[in-house]
Amino acid sequence: MTASQAHRKGTRAPDAPPTLISGAGASLALLVVLFSSFMDLVDATIVTVAAPAIARDMGAGDAQIQWTIAAYSLALGAGLITGGRLGDQYGRKRLFMTGLAGFMVTSALCALAVDPGMLIGMRAAQGLAAGIMVPQVFGVIRASFAPAQRAKAFGAYGAVQGLAAVAGPLLGGLLVEADLFGLGWRTIFWINVPISILALVVGARVLPESRSASTARLDLVGALLAASGILLLLLPIIQTETWGWTTVSHALLAAGVLLLTIFLAHERRLAGSGGEPIFDPALLKIRAFAVGLGASVLFFGGIGSFFLTLSVYLQAGTGRTAWETGLVILPYALGSIITSGLGVAFAARAGRALLITGSLSIAASQLVLLAVIRDDSDPGYGLLALALFIGGLGLGLAAPILVNVVLAGVPGRNAGAAGGVLSTVSQIGGAMGVAVLGTVFFADVTGSTTDASGPAGYGHALGIVLVVSAALYLVAALVMLALPKTAAGHVDQ
Numbered sequence: 001m002t003a004s005q006a007h008r009k010g011t012r013a014p015d016a017p018p019t020l021i022s023g024a025g026a027s028l029a030l031l032v033v034l035f036s037s038f039m040d041l042v043d044a045t046i047v048t049v050a051a052p053a054i055a056r057d058m059g060a061g062d063a064q065i066q067w068t069i070a071a072y073s074l075a076l077g078a079g080l081i082t083g084g085r086l087g088d089q090y091g092r093k094r095l096f097m098t099g100l101a102g103f104m105v106t107s108a109l110c111a112l113a114v115d116p117g118m119l120i121g122m123r124a125a126q127g128l129a130a131g132i133m134v135p136q137v138f139g140v141i142r143a144s145f146a147p148a149q150r151a152k153a154f155g156a157y158g159a160v161q162g163l164a165a166v167a168g169p170l171l172g173g174l175l176v177e178a179d180l181f182g183l184g185w186r187t188i189f190w191i192n193v194p195i196s197i198l199a200l201v202v203g204a205r206v207l208p209e210s211r212s213a214s215t216a217r218l219d220l221v222g223a224l225l226a227a228s229g230i231l232l233l234l235l236p237i238i239q240t241e242t243w244g245w246t247t248v249s250h251a252l253l254a255a256g257v258l259l260l261t262i263f264l265a266h267e268r269r270l271a272g273s274g275g276e277p278i279f280d281p282a283l284l285k286i287r288a289f290a291v292g293l294g295a296s297v298l299f300f301g302g303i304g305s306f307f308l309t310l311s312v313y314l315q316a317g318t319g320r321t322a323w324e325t326g327l328v329i330l331p332y333a334l335g336s337i338i339t340s341g342l343g344v345a346f347a348a349r350a351g352r353a354l355l356i357t358g359s360l361s362i363a364a365s366q367l368v369l370l371a372v373i374r375d376d377s378d379p380g381y382g383l384l385a386l387a388l389f390i391g392g393l394g395l396g397l398a399a400p401i402l403v404n405v406v407l408a409g410v411p412g413r414n415a416g417a418a419g420g421v422l423s424t425v426s427q428i429g430g431a432m433g434v435a436v437l438g439t440v441f442f443a444d445v446t447g448s449t450t451d452a453s454g455p456a457g458y459g460h461a462l463g464i465v466l467v468v469s470a471a472l473y474l475v476a477a478l479v480m481l482a483l484p485k486t487a488a489g490h491v492d493q
Contacts, residue, residue, distance in 0.1 A: 045168030062442035077427030079131015099133025104196030173326025225263035232256030288409020305437035317458025335392020347487035358398025365391030408484035
C-alpha cells in the first residue's frame, strides 16, 4: 500500500522498524530530548517576566513587547505539523538536531538583538526552530523505546512540563535581577546556548535515527498559506495603538481571511487527490474535533495574555522587581503541578468533568484576583498568591488532558493528524490572546485618566483583562459540555 492509498483509506503508512535502545544510552537519549523540551517550554513563559526590563532597555513600545511574545508562539504553532512531517520523512534525529542547533543560534541572536525589530524577528526564528525540534521528541520516544519504557518516558515529559511552568517565571526573574556580567534580560536567552551545545554533543552519540515509511510530499504551500493568513489577522490587532483602525488595517484583515479561505480550499483539494495536507478539512465534520478547536482557542487564548499583563502590572504598577514577580506567579505553577497528575490519572473516567472544573476554577481565580486589585492599592503577597493558586489548580486539571479528551471523539486512524492540529491551534490561540487582550490592556493604560504609573492605572487595565478572560473560560466550560465524557485510549503520542 502506497502512502497516498493509505491516506485515502484512512490509515497511516507504518514507521520504518525502530532501533530500540536501553540502559545508559536510553537514559541519555531521554535526558537530551527532555532538556531540549524544557528550554522550549521555559522560553514560552520566561519572556513575560522579563518584558518590562526589555521595554526599558530597548525602548520597546507596547506593541513590540506583544510581538516579542506572540511571534514565538505563532511561529512555533506554524512549524509544529510541518516539523513533524519533515521528521517522518527525513529522519527524526536529523531534524531534532537541526532544530536544536537552530534554537541555539536564534537564542544567541535574541540575546544580541540591537533593537526591538531584530528581537521580534529572532523570536519568530526561534519559534520556527522549536517547531522543528519539538515534534521529534514524541517521534524519538515512540520509535526508540519499548512500550513499557515509553510510558515512563512520556511520564517524565509530563513532569518536565510541570517543572518548566515553575522554572519559567522564577528563572526569568532571577536572571533579570542577577544582571550577570551586566547582561540583564539578555541572560534569559544566553542560558540556552550552553544547554544546547551539551545536548547536541550527547545527542549526536546516543539518539537513534528513525523515520516513517511514508513517501508523501510535504504540504509546504498549505503551511505558508496558514501562517501568512494568521499573521495578517494578528498584525493590525497588535498594531492598533500605533496605526489605529485605518484602511490598511481593514485591508490586512480582509487579506488574512482571504488567505485562510484559500488555505482551506487548497487543503480540501490536496486531500481529495490522495495527498497529505497539514490540515484535512474533513476533520471538521467530526463533532468532537470541531468543538475541541473552539475549546482550545478559548482556553489557551487567555493564558499568555494573562501572564504578560499580570507581569507588567506587578512591575510597572506595584513596583515589584522581576524576581518578586516570579515569586508572586509561583503559586500558580505549584497549583498546576498539584492537580496535573490527578487530571491525567482520572481523565479516562471523568475527562470532560475535569476540563469543565478546570475552566471554571480559572474563571473563579480571575474574579478573585479582580476583587484583590479593586481597591487601587498594592495587594499583599498572600491575597495574590491565593488567587493565582486557584488558577493553577484549574490549569493543571484541564491543560494536560484537553487534547486527549477531544481525541476520544476522533476515529483512531485520524488521531495523529487531529492531535497535531489541536496542538498547533493551542499555540495560535495563545498568540491571538496576547494580540487581543494585550492590546486592550496597553490601550487602557495609555488612555487612563487615573495615575497610570501606579497600581490604580495598571490595576484598571488588568481588571478589564480579567473580566474578559473570566468570560472566555466560562464560555469554554459551556463549549466543553459537547466534548466526549472521557479521554482517548488511542492517542498517537
